[in-house]
Amino acid sequence: xxxxxxxxxxxxxxxxxxxxxxxxxxxxxxxxxxxxxxxxxxxxxxxxxxxxxxxxxxxxxxxxxxxxxxxxxxxxxxxxxxxxxxxxxxxxxxxxxxxxxxxxxxxxxxxxxxxxxxxxxxxxxxxxxxxxxxxxxxxxxxxxxxxxxxxxxxxxxxxxxxxxxxxxxxxxxxxxxx
Numbered sequence: 001x002x003x004x005x006x007x008x009x010x011x012x013x014x015x016x017x018x019x020x021x022x023x024x025x026x027x028x029x030x031x032x033x034x035x036x037x038x039x040x041x042x043x044x045x046x047x048x049x050x051x052x053x054x055x056x057x058x059x060x061x062x063x064x065x066x067x068x069x070x071x072x073x074x075x076x077x078x079x080x081x082x083x084x085x086x087x088x089x090x091x092x093x094x095x096x097x098x099x100x101x102x103x104x105x106x107x108x109x110x111x112x113x114x115x116x117x118x119x120x121x122x123x124x125x126x127x128x129x130x131x132x133x134x135x136x137x138x139x140x141x142x143x144x145x146x147x148x149x150x151x152x153x154x155x156x157x158x159x160x161x162x163x164x165x166x167x168x169x170x171x172x173x174x175x176x177x178x
Contacts, residue, residue, distance in 0.1 A: 056105040
């Protein structure tokens with residue numbers, strides 16, 4: 001069965017790559033444990049929109065990494081939902097809480113990410129894709145439109161086409177104009 005053979009080899013290749021076990025911080029005080037292939041660590045943290053992170057362990061087997069993650073997840077969650085990440089936009093990580101968490105581990109490296117969003121206030125949670133793109137943080141797209149800043153979960157835009165240029169008709173007023 002050639003199809004089965006191909007899947008087995010792909011799984012074997014994936015499982016036996018070095019894996020990083022990491023902690024990620026999301027402003028102001030949400031933390032998670034996670035696992036990724038070691039060579040993808042920086043990319044994975046940015047994909048999630050982490051504000052800070054710490055590489056706490058490297059193992060040579062994905063199964064072992066997931067077991068470690070599951071053990072640590074009994075104390076530290078293994079996910080942070082998008083609404084929680086949205087609520088933390090424009091805020092800083094609680095440094096004292098982060099340092100307290102890191103004191104329980106011996107990180108081999110730490111990360112601090114700046115997404116260049118320079119937010120003055122909390123963006124409005126809205127499903128729209130019109131405006132000036134300020135940037136992204138994980139899967140959150142930050143847009144400016146008519147004096148307001150909006151945050152859009154990119155998964156809500158799957159199936160839409162994005163084009164450059166100005167829309168001919170105005171569909172809504174800015175919330176900042178009231």
